[in-house]
Amino acid sequence: MTLAKADGMIEDGTAVRLENVSFSYGDAPLVFDVGFAASKITAVMGPSGSGKSTLLNLVAGFEMPRSGRVLIGGIDVSAQPPSARPVSMVFQENNLFAHLSVEQNVGLGRSPSLRLSDADRVLIAGAIERTGLAGKEKRLPRELSGGERQRVALARVLVRDRPVLLLDEPFASLGPALRDDMLDLVAGVHADRPMTVLFVTHQPEDARRIGQNVVFLDNGSVAATGAAADFFAGAGPEVFQRYIGAGPIGAGSQDIARKRT
Numbered sequence: 001m002t003l004a005k006a007d008g009m010i011e012d013g014t015a016v017r018l019e020n021v022s023f024s025y026g027d028a029p030l031v032f033d034v035g036f037a038a039s040k041i042t043a044v045m046g047p048s049g050s051g052k053s054t055l056l057n058l059v060a061g062f063e064m065p066r067s068g069r070v071l072i073g074g075i076d077v078s079a080q081p082p083s084a085r086p087v088s089m090v091f092q093e094n095n096l097f098a099h100l101s102v103e104q105n106v107g108l109g110r111s112p113s114l115r116l117s118d119a120d121r122v123l124i125a126g127a128i129e130r131t132g133l134a135g136k137e138k139r140l141p142r143e144l145s146g147g148e149r150q151r152v153a154l155a156r157v158l159v160r161d162r163p164v165l166l167l168d169e170p171f172a173s174l175g176p177a178l179r180d181d182m183l184d185l186v187a188g189v190h191a192d193r194p195m196t197v198l199f200v201t202h203q204p205e206d207a208r209r210i211g212q213n214v215v216f217l218d219n220g221s222v223a224a225t226g227a228a229a230d231f232f233a234g235a236g237p238e239v240f241q242r243y244i245g246a247g248p249i250g251a252g253s254q255d256i257a258r259k260r261t
């Protein structure tokens with residue numbers, strides 16, 4: 001089922017660009033100069049501490065660049081607070097309010113005060129059905145499985161209807177079979193509504209399953225970008241092959257841009 005679009009919402013995905021964005025928590029600076037194609041799912045990969053969550057937080061506005069610009073759909077959002085940015089984010093856990101029911105948690109995507117119109121309620125019911133939660137509307141988060149809680153977070157993304165979706169290892173704590181179900185749900189939702197998705201994962205098979213592009217980070221900057229098919233066909237850069245345990249490889253693909261920063 002395709003959910004009805006709310007008035008005034010952006011129909012298509014929107015490109016995301018970090019233009020020479022520098023950021024630092026302390027000593028070591030992180031510098032990102034990279035684009036994410038509109039309406040595609042890009043897997044953001046890299047070793048622990050390479051800067052994946054920081055990159056997403058810069059796009060969401062939870063962190064502010066020291067220099068450089070964050071552009072969404074060509075518009076400089078660097079000075080905008082998170083609530084003003086056309087972005088939704090799903091974390092590994094703690095996405096839900098513990099004292100609110102499934103339908104209320106989803107409803108927050110329409111109205112932070114839960115003042116909901118009849119049209120909102122129709123959208124919320126549609127999102128709950130689309131994410132396989134029909135019949136569980138009145139449950140509290142503690143009465144759901146880990147996978148169901150992440151489905152609620154995805155349903156809220158659907159009713160928020162922002163063109164950019166940031167997924168920070170959302171299924172990392174789920175078992176492999178359940179993770180595959182959730183990835184298929186993300187892919188299905190994306191087929192209905194092609195948001196620009198930045199998907200942080202440590203799992204190569206997850207990136208391969210739904211990723212169209214890959215952005216690979218190493219040590220606080222972008223080490224390589226390209227089509228997922230090239231990365232997983234063995235044509236990815238050596239640093240990526242080493243990361244996924246595939247060993248050294250020969251000449252790289254023309255389509256993969258190596259960054260020297």
Ligand SMILES: Nc1ncnc2c1ncn2[C@@H]1O[C@H](COP(=O)(O)OP(=O)(O)OP(=O)(O)O)[C@@H](O)[C@H]1O
Nearest residue numbers: 025026046047048049050051052053054055202217
């Ligand atoms: N709040 C913070 N205060 C200080 N340093 C931080 C903070 N958050 C992250 N860092 C540091 O910034 C760097 C990048 O961290 P980040 O969380 O973005 O990496 P990551 O690639 O998402 O790692 P992981 O895969 O382990 O989640 C790391 O060196 C980390 O220790």
